[in-house]
Amino acid sequence: MYYSNGNYEAFARPRKPKGAENKTAWFVGSGLAALAGAAFLIRDGQISGNKINILEQHQLPGGALDGIKEPNKGFVIRGGREMEEHFECLWDLYRSIPSLEIEDASVLDEFYWLDKDDPNSSLQRATVNRGEDAQTDGLFTLGEQAQKEIVKLFLATGQEMENKRINEIFGKEFLSSNFWLYWRTMFAFEEWHSALEMKRYLHRFIHQIRGMPDFSTLKFTKYNQYESLVLPLVKWLMDHGVMFHYGTEVTDVDFNIAPGRKQATRIHWIRDGVDLGPDDLVFMTIGSLTENSDNGDHHTPANLNIGPAPAWDLWRRIAAKDPAFGHPDVFGSHIPETKWESATVTTLDARIPRYIQKIAKRDPFSGKVVTGGIVTAKDSSWLLSWTVNRQPHFK
Numbered sequence: 001m002y003y004s005n006g007n008y009e010a011f012a013r014p015r016k017p018k019g020a021e022n023k024t025a026w027f028v029g030s031g032l033a034a035l036a037g038a039a040f041l042i043r044d045g046q047i048s049g050n051k052i053n054i055l056e057q058h059q060l061p062g063g064a065l066d067g068i069k070e071p072n073k074g075f076v077i078r079g080g081r082e083m084e085e086h087f088e089c090l091w092d093l094y095r096s097i098p099s100l101e102i103e104d105a106s107v108l109d110e111f112y113w114l115d116k117d118d119p120n121s122s123l124q125r126a127t128v129n130r131g132e133d134a135q136t137d138g139l140f141t142l143g144e145q146a147q148k149e150i151v152k153l154f155l156a157t158g159q160e161m162e163n164k165r166i167n168e169i170f171g172k173e174f175l176s177s178n179f180w181l182y183w184r185t186m187f188a189f190e191e192w193h194s195a196l197e198m199k200r201y202l203h204r205f206i207h208q209i210r211g212m213p214d215f216s217t218l219k220f221t222k223y224n225q226y227e228s229l230v231l232p233l234v235k236w237l238m239d240h241g242v243m244f245h246y247g248t249e250v251t252d253v254d255f256n257i258a259p260g261r262k263q264a265t266r267i268h269w270i271r272d273g274v275d276l277g278p279d280d281l282v283f284m285t286i287g288s289l290t291e292n293s294d295n296g297d298h299h300t301p302a303n304l305n306i307g308p309a310p311a312w313d314l315w316r317r318i319a320a321k322d323p324a325f326g327h328p329d330v331f332g333s334h335i336p337e338t339k340w341e342s343a344t345v346t347t348l349d350a351r352i353p354r355y356i357q358k359i360a361k362r363d364p365f366s367g368k369v370v371t372g373g374i375v376t377a378k379d380s381s382w383l384l385s386w387t388v389n390r391q392p393h394f395k
């Protein structure tokens, strides 16, 4: 899709790129980025699926978009996605991917119809005193100084915000406002996080501001995103001949680096490796957000694993070869300040649902939207937030 002025160019099909039939593609990682990249190569780049290889360290595709029934543990997901209308690439992709749920519908149709019938919104965004309404009442409580600071961040250049923390830009008034409470819990920000990242979010999600108090601008999939998004896409890719290589950890990629051109010459992976030529495309979509995550359970806390991490190790090795490959340690060397914890409740004590119903103001077992996004315990020292998705969350 090429979305320029209006939709004139968006729906025209691209011509087959010159030399497409000679290309082979290698994706490192099988998260959404790789799956989407492979699908766009097939649909728009007109490369045949059986020339596309996806190398994944784990035994499953999907990366951060997970959802699984683990023996002895039950149903586990590390997180869920808030989604919205302006996921331009995602919706363009999923209009071409058949639904696994509804015959003759695409995943986009399925998602759109679900949201039409059962639009998302939250009836209680924040609580205090273990479940009472925190009475944030949809108000941002931003005084003049705080408003000025937001405008200043919005209008600053990216360069001006580089290497600055949010609490260097915003004062006390802003940091004690409802706006900041809504923002930081919705987008997972802390006061010491990057001001530049916050600026980017302000630009990217400006249309979300009106929905911040009740999430009426968000949308959620029917089930967890592994089942609702990853499985239909993987099926489509496999039907097109794409080859998935699981249990394959990529350790390094060699390059010939010349001014204006970097050509990958060899991928090294544990077990073996493959030599590459000028017609081989290499896409390293190695994520990082859930790398080194660990699962705990009722009796065992999750470990903070700061040991070797294939995604970070690979990125560091490649970054050492050319500055254009980025600076992994800007992100990867602040573990105590960036770590986070999530829990999935798989079975509830029968006494609990009525409390959920009191807070959500909806029947948790109706099959429809329940909390409509996170509910934040405003008086929790780490702003614990919880959510109940449409049930069942696992197909």
Ligand SMILES: Cc1cc2nc3c(=O)[nH]c(=O)nc-3n(C[C@H](O)[C@H](O)[C@H](O)COP(=O)(O)OP(=O)(O)OC[C@H]3O[C@@H](n4cnc5c(N)ncnc54)[C@H](O)[C@@H]3O)c2cc1C
Binding pocket: 028, 029, 030, 031, 032, 033, 034, 055, 056, 057, 058, 061, 062, 063, 064, 065, 078, 079, 080, 081, 082, 083, 248, 249, 250, 251, 285, 286, 287, 288, 289, 290, 310, 311, 312, 314, 342
């Ligand atoms: C808890 C949570 C909440 C989120 N909330 C939202 C949200 O509300 N809205 C939203 O839009 N986004 C959200 N995101 C972000 C979104 O999920 C990610 O941006 C997206 O899924 C990343 O996809 P990816 O393919 O780039 O990376 P990943 O999904 O991380 O996939 C990378 C893959 O590469 C593999 N890999 C890494 N290194 C190697 C190697 N060396 N060799 C072989 N394989 C390797 C990994 O095993 C993994 O499968 C959230 C993420 C999390 C974790």
